[in-house]
Amino acid sequence: MxxxxxxxxxxxxxxxxxxxxxxxxxxxxxxxxxxxxxxxxxxxxxxxxxxxxxxxxxxxxxxxxxxxxxxxxxxxxxxxxxxxxxxxxxxxxxxxxxxxxxxxxxxxxxxxxxxxxxxxxxxxxxxxxxxxxxxxxxxxxxxxxxxxxxxxxxxxAVATPERLTIKDGNRTVRLDPETIRWIDAAGDYLCIHTDVENFVIRATMRDMEQRLDPRRFQRIHRSTIVNLACVRELRSHLNGEYFVTLETGQTLKLSRSYKDKVHLLH
Structure with a gap:
């Protein structure tokens, strides 16, 4: 057969x-x-x-x-x-x-x-x-x-290394991208939230987008990137915005300008 x-x-x-x-x-x-x-x-x-x-x-x-x-x-x-x-x-x-x-x-x-x-x-x-x-x-x-x-x-394989090398203060850290839950921006700095600890680095959201695999990480707000594997729930809001809830319970805003560009729970 x-x-x-x-x-x-x-x-x-x-x-x-x-x-x-x-x-x-x-x-x-x-x-x-x-x-x-x-x-x-x-x-x-x-x-x-x-x-x-x-x-x-x-x-x-x-x-x-x-x-x-x-x-x-x-x-x-x-x-x-x-x-x-x-x-x-x-x-x-x-x-x-x-x-x-x-x-x-x-x-x-x-x-x-x-x-x-x-x-x-x-x-x-x-x-x-x-x-x-x-x-x-x-x-x-x-x-x-x-x-x-x-x-x-x-x-x-070329654009996204297995480890992400970042400089946190006086430390240089090789970070497994899979451990990243979300990233948010504050001025010229980014805060990378992981399973174990948070890292603060000097970089832009655009720079970080280019270093991460877009099949796993997507920008949901001008100041937020999320690991899609960590998303548990997507809730709509009256003003047309959405709220993304991660497995940890953390809630992040999905702005209207990014709503149609993001594939979370489709």
């Missing part, structure tokens, strides 16, 4: 995800292991679920399809079928670099054709070749044709 094709659906439109889910349900060898509504959710889902196949919407807010692919380690890259509303010129590029593409609204015949291609690729062990084609596309999109596999698919 052929192993099921573990499949992830990534699209910011719930109706589009549902429509694709219903169509895929007609294929007995397709096992939908997860769905994601944005690139950040998809990154976590891929790491946890390790799907064989991903149906990926190209156009999504914040982290689009290309940004998601650039952030994936090579060993986690699933076979990818683009779902897009791009014009024919762009589709030619997609078809040359991805397993296949589907034009919205998705037609049953084209979906069947895409799945046939996926089955053939899996059977002939051409997943590595598919990654190479995706790499070429990422180089075209980024305007950097000299991209290597590590550059294109593992920027997080």
């Amino acid at each position: 052929t192993a099921p094709i573990r499949t992830l659906i990534v699209d910011d439109e719930p109706l589009a995800r549902r429509g694709l889910e219903l169509r895929l349900a007609q294929h007995a060898d397709v096992d939908i292991v997860g769905q994601a509504g944005n690139g950040r959710e998809a990154g976590f889902a891929i790491a946890a679920l390790r799907p064989d196949l991903m149906f990926l919407d190209v156009q999504m807010p914040e982290v689009d399809g290309f940004a998601l692919l650039r952030g994936l380690p090579a060993e986690q890259m699933p076979l990818t079928v683009f779902v897009t509303a791009y014009d024919q010129y762009a589709l030619d590029a997609f078809s040359a670099c991805a397993v296949d593409y589907l034009l919205k609204p998705v037609e049953d015949a084209r979906l069947d054709q895409a799945l046939a291609t996926v089955r053939a690729r899996l059977a002939s062990r051409e997943a590595e070749n598919s990654r190479d084609r995706l790499l070429k596309l990422l180089a075209q999109v980024s305007g950097r044709p000299e991209l290597t596999l590590a550059d294109a698919l593992e920027p997080a």
Whole structure:
């Protein structure tokens, strides 16, 4: 018996995800292991679920399809079928670099054709070749044709070190980012709140944003960055603002200007 094709659906439109889910349900060898509504959710889902196949919407807010692919380690890259509303010129590029593409609204015949291609690729062990084609596309999109596999698919490993080196007073500390619960600003200084102690450093919020993995840390206020893994609850307020409650019970304000940019409990 052929192993099921573990499949992830990534699209910011719930109706589009549902429509694709219903169509895929007609294929007995397709096992939908997860769905994601944005690139950040998809990154976590891929790491946890390790799907064989991903149906990926190209156009999504914040982290689009290309940004998601650039952030994936090579060993986690699933076979990818683009779902897009791009014009024919762009589709030619997609078809040359991805397993296949589907034009919205998705037609049953084209979906069947895409799945046939996926089955053939899996059977002939051409997943590595598919990654190479995706790499070429990422180089075209980024305007950097000299991209290597590590550059294109593992920027997080370069931009986000395992340890964050900070200077607290006369101490230099190597901090595990996972221990950070939230960061707030006061003038030219930041206070980093961790599981064990707090650190005060001279830096800007912009500097800290660039040093932290955006899939784990998001700015919820002009003076606050939060570790998404520490969020327990999101409550709305009458004036359109929200309050974020952490696992420790600490309550932080999510301002209106950042509300639509933050994916906390979606």
